[in-house]
Amino acid sequence: MSLSERLHPGINLAGTDPESHEAAEEVLFGFWIFLMSDLVLFAVLFATYAAMSVQGIAEGPRPAEVFDLTAAFLETLLLLFSSFAFGFAMLEMKYRENRRGVLGWLLVTGLLGAGFVGMELHDYYVMVTAHGATPQTSGFLSAYYLLTGTHALHVSSGLVWMAVMAVQVVVFGLSPAVKLRLMRLALFWHMLDVVWIGIFTFVYLYGVVS
Amino acid sequence: MNWELIFGQIKWTSFVFAGMIENPSLSEAIASGAGSIAVLGALGTVVLLTVKGWWVPLWRDWLTSVDHKKVGIMYIVLALVMFARAVIEAALMRAQQLAATDGGGFLSADHFGQLFSTHGTIMIFFVAMPFITGLMNYVMPLQIGARDVSFPLLNAISLMLTMAGAVLIMVSLVVGQFSTGGWSAYPPFTGIEFSPGEGVDYWIWAVSLGSIGSTLTGLNFAVTIYKKRCPGMSLFRMPLFTWTTLCTSILMIFAMAPLTAATIMLALDRYAGFHFFTNGDGGNMMNYANLFWLFGHPEVYILILPAFGVWSEVVATYSSKRIYGYTSLVYATMCIAVLSFAVWLHHFFTMGQSANVNAIFGIATMIIGVPTGVKVYDWLLTMVGGRIRLTTAMLFHINFLLTFILGGMTGVLLANPGIDFQVHNTLFLVAHFHNMIIPGVLFGMFAAVQFWFPKAFGFRLHEGLGRASFWCFAPGFLLAFFPLYWLGMMGATRRTFTWSNPDYLPWFALAMLGAALILAGFAFMVMQIVVSVRRRAELAAPLGDPWDGRALEWSIPSPPPAWNFAVLPQVTARDAFYEAKKDGTAYRSPAAYEDIEVPRNTATAPLIGLFACAWAFGLVWHIWWLVIVSFVLIWAVVIARSFATHTEEIVPAATVKAANEAFLAAVRATPGVTRDQEMTAANRGRAIPESLEASAGALAAGAAVEVTR
Amino acid sequence: MSNRAPANLPASDIEDEGHERRSYVIGLVLALVLTTGAFAVVWFDLFSGAAALAALGLLAVVQAVVHLRYFLHIDLQRSHRDDLLLILFTVLILLIMVSGTIWILYDQHMRMMP
Numbered sequence A: 001m002s003l004s005e006r007l008h009p010g011i012n013l014a015g016t017d018p019e020s021h022e023a024a025e026e027v028l029f030g031f032w033i034f035l036m037s038d039l040v041l042f043a044v045l046f047a048t049y050a051a052m053s054v055q056g057i058a059e060g061p062r063p064a065e066v067f068d069l070t071a072a073f074l075e076t077l078l079l080l081f082s083s084f085a086f087g088f089a090m091l092e093m094k095y096r097e098n099r100r101g102v103l104g105w106l107l108v109t110g111l112l113g114a115g116f117v118g119m120e121l122h123d124y125y126v127m128v129t130a131h132g133a134t135p136q137t138s139g140f141l142s143a144y145y146l147l148t149g150t151h152a153l154h155v156s157s158g159l160v161w162m163a164v165m166a167v168q169v170v171v172f173g174l175s176p177a178v179k180l181r182l183m184r185l186a187l188f189w190h191m192l193d194v195v196w197i198g199i200f201t202f203v204y205l206y207g208v209v210s
Numbered sequence B: 001m002n003w004e005l006i007f008g009q010i011k012w013t014s015f016v017f018a019g020m021i022e023n024p025s026l027s028e029a030i031a032s033g034a035g036s037i038a039v040l041g042a043l044g045t046v047v048l049l050t051v052k053g054w055w056v057p058l059w060r061d062w063l064t065s066v067d068h069k070k071v072g073i074m075y076i077v078l079a080l081v082m083f084a085r086a087v088i089e090a091a092l093m094r095a096q097q098l099a100a101t102d103g104g105g106f107l108s109a110d111h112f113g114q115l116f117s118t119h120g121t122i123m124i125f126f127v128a129m130p131f132i133t134g135l136m137n138y139v140m141p142l143q144i145g146a147r148d149v150s151f152p153l154l155n156a157i158s159l160m161l162t163m164a165g166a167v168l169i170m171v172s173l174v175v176g177q178f179s180t181g182g183w184s185a186y187p188p189f190t191g192i193e194f195s196p197g198e199g200v201d202y203w204i205w206a207v208s209l210g211s212i213g214s215t216l217t218g219l220n221f222a223v224t225i226y227k228k229r230c231p232g233m234s235l236f237r238m239p240l241f242t243w244t245t246l247c248t249s250i251l252m253i254f255a256m257a258p259l260t261a262a263t264i265m266l267a268l269d270r271y272a273g274f275h276f277f278t279n280g281d282g283g284n285m286m287n288y289a290n291l292f293w294l295f296g297h298p299e300v301y302i303l304i305l306p307a308f309g310v311w312s313e314v315v316a317t318y319s320s321k322r323i324y325g326y327t328s329l330v331y332a333t334m335c336i337a338v339l340s341f342a343v344w345l346h347h348f349f350t351m352g353q354s355a356n357v358n359a360i361f362g363i364a365t366m367i368i369g370v371p372t373g374v375k376v377y378d379w380l381l382t383m384v385g386g387r388i389r390l391t392t393a394m395l396f397h398i399n400f401l402l403t404f405i406l407g408g409m410t411g412v413l414l415a416n417p418g419i420d421f422q423v424h425n426t427l428f429l430v431a432h433f434h435n436m437i438i439p440g441v442l443f444g445m446f447a448a449v450q451f452w453f454p455k456a457f458g459f460r461l462h463e464g465l466g467r468a469s470f471w472c473f474a475p476g477f478l479l480a481f482f483p484l485y486w487l488g489m490m491g492a493t494r495r496t497f498t499w500s501n502p503d504y505l506p507w508f509a510l511a512m513l514g515a516a517l518i519l520a521g522f523a524f525m526v527m528q529i530v531v532s533v534r535r536r537a538e539l540a541a542p543l544g545d546p547w548d549g550r551a552l553e554w555s556i557p558s559p560p561p562a563w564n565f566a567v568l569p570q571v572t573a574r575d576a577f578y579e580a581k582k583d584g585t586a587y588r589s590p591a592a593y594e595d596i597e598v599p600r601n602t603a604t605a606p607l608i609g610l611f612a613c614a615w616a617f618g619l620v621w622h623i624w625w626l627v628i629v630s631f632v633l634i635w636a637v638v639i640a641r642s643f644a645t646h647t648e649e650i651v652p653a654a655t656v657k658a659a660n661e662a663f664l665a666a667v668r669a670t671p672g673v674t675r676d677q678e679m680t681a682a683n684r685g686r687a688i689p690e691s692l693e694a695s696a697g698a699l700a701a702g703a704a705v706e707v708t709r
Numbered sequence C: 001m002s003n004r005a006p007a008n009l010p011a012s013d014i015e016d017e018g019h020e021r022r023s024y025v026i027g028l029v030l031a032l033v034l035t036t037g038a039f040a041v042v043w044f045d046l047f048s049g050a051a052a053l054a055a056l057g058l059l060a061v062v063q064a065v066v067h068l069r070y071f072l073h074i075d076l077q078r079s080h081r082d083d084l085l086l087i088l089f090t091v092l093i094l095l096i097m098v099s100g101t102i103w104i105l106y107d108q109h110m111r112m113m114p
């Protein structure tokens, strides 16, 4: 096999680390499948939300009354930049095997991600205190909290995973196993962006428009 | 002292025996009896393991193993154990319905409700699913010439999660009650308002554990088939069982998610007062039915597709013919897999959507019948002109063709919304789905056991007892379920513990008789296994190929070594092993051997299963400390494992060589048997390919008989 | 159907850091433009009613593709065929599930209107 073979989408290690490169094909394909199955879970939550945000208002507030678009927009930016930062962590890993560089960019990624979760929690806080909009208020709000909450939970577990990986980078260095895990975490992190785009558009923007 | 902090909502009255003491009745006695059997069974197992000193081997050789073959066998053992419980429950329900005119019978309505709920839940999630999963686990890697699945540890974790769910259901026999909401658990009945107890929570968490396990299995198998095929094994050279495994895996990957979503929402409604499916405040219980069947319909194809794969292997092998219409079978499987995502509404035609919606889903449903029909013709044509042996597995196959077609026809009837409105929720429906599932899936799995048992254990199953079990199962099924078509058309509703129409009685009596025959069949099957183990010397077929097999799994010893293939095979055609036997290239020594890396055993999976079970139990009973502790422990195990480094060990080339050369030498020293001698003691697992029998047969036959007598 | 790409693929484009970095930068810029655009549609009321919904939906789909292309590096290369097919199949299933659910629930809802 020639060195330049790309075995999977994304950062390939063919040129810099052929051994990890070989192992990556199977592992990353498996992770893609996991992501797709996760995506279907989100899709089902979206569909439920789409129905309930119209039919499940009951006595509670309507979407437009409780959403804060600016906050959602800022959250989008935070996630975007954190994804971008992760990309740079991957480049450090691939081209320089530079622990410090990787850790530094991971820190940036993690801080932005934590900022996202923090802002989201703040959103919830405002909704509950200012609007009395709890998940128990109506079907619409149940669906809203479940959909955004599941996403936030994913981001939070991504943060825990990131912390574990930081420790592993320190303990093992950029060994093949660690590299493969970082590559999977990167996919996970980028995919959560895609889901968030859906939430930003179909929950927040649609909610305010209609 | 606040006991609730420690024990959650468990009280002494939660134990099944308390009901018997406080409120003695036959129904309670049966519940307590079942509880005692569960407890005694567990105790008995513990005593047996201790007396025999089997704890260590159990832990070292089985529970901590990540070998796909052992994982597969454990899945199937789990399925058989759970089948014993669920089939007894079925017989109890039959007996109740026989005895129940005008409120008679011996079970309370509530107890009957628990019986059909556990029966259905267990049969689907903890019998059928583990059975197919175990079989795919065992067979698929061997068929594609791989040394294991892509992610062996993940595989073991899937098993342990499924096991945890099954244990949870068994615990519900003793502590508390199970749901009465059926296997589909429709709200609002299963909401907190109408089912305030722990029953539905048992259902939710048992099913969730099983479904996470299945998602991971699907992922694992799909990657294995995509990335681990041996050299030359292109997709269209894969055996059909592997094809159906691939399609089933894809269904598992996508279909379990809606179920998870539905159970999470139901749990949030019940635990935290959300309003997904409640009767007011904007809840919509119809969405539950929608989500559940988004999973539920693909699920029935998850079950039937591997069985289709088994049928394809069985019919080709026992007809000594190449499967007819390989390509059409593959495309039919793909069509079914995709279409199965587009028909889910036929399970709730009566829920009130407009006629157009019903019509479209009705038509889509009927279309699925087409690829299935294609398959039936292919199987029939495979038999034409073949050298057919009516072995137990083949008898099951022929029975399958006959009865499955009838079940399929009632399915097409039900796909008409107009007809469905008449028979929905009657015993007609119960007859229909058992008609698909029992001759199709369950008997398919039984046939698979007959077929692959010698591969897994090195000896054949006793043929006479196998036939005896078949001759109980097949007529037993007809008797137990065909009367239900009639009953359904007369208006007998499902999930009903009593009735008052005197015309029902004879039909219920027939159905009871059928259930008894099915029980007898199961008894024969257990006996068959016991007797075969006793006579294993005489039934031994260690040379690996007792049926003149066609795919790669038959080219290696029985049972296969931990590494499966001494050297990865090189494939040039479909039915690779059969072709090699015909060309005389089978059983050649490889030019060179290499070291083989195999994964080490690990306690990771059983620990995760244990903590997952504790976590679910804590959730059922609101024991919050247990929930938190076990959740943390699960992830602690995962993280700790990610720091482990020496997870593989090396089998030196010399070891592999010694084992493989010994096997090859034994094969060469043994004359093959012809198909007529398949069931005689002469069959040690070396076959004369059917197409060469005419020339080589006579000579070898004489020699072989001499060897064993 | 294996993932092996032709061996004569030029090594440069995948083993070149500048190239790979550019991909992230392009992705970020496009994503920023699209997100801000979507936000602007609502903030400044650029369209109304159905037109707004359509515009927002379109922007979201394009942005999802941008993320897949530049951050997740999915493209049309032979060697990515398995993954691309996987994603396309997922999208198919996803569309069936989402559109089916919405259709069914709205239909039922309409029939329950007083």
Ligand code: HEM
Pocket: B087, B090, B091, B093, B094, B116, B117, B119, B120, B121, B123, B124, B127, B128, B181, B182, B183, B184, B430, B434, B437, B438, B442, B480, B493, B494, B495, B496, B515, B518
């Ligand atoms: C082997 C002999 C079997 C017998 C005698 C039997 C009998 C029964 C009976 C009496 C019921 C209750 C019908 C009612 O609602 O009135 C039932 C329900 C059901 N059975 Fe079986 N069954 C058998 C095997 C199986 C198998 C192999 C499966 C699946 C793998 C299965 C799946 C179900 C399901 C899903 C239900 C519906 C439960 C519910 O209503 O929620 N059964 N069966």
Ligand SMILES: [Cu+2]
Pocket: B296, B297, B300, B343, B344, B346, B347
């Ligand atoms: Cu169906």
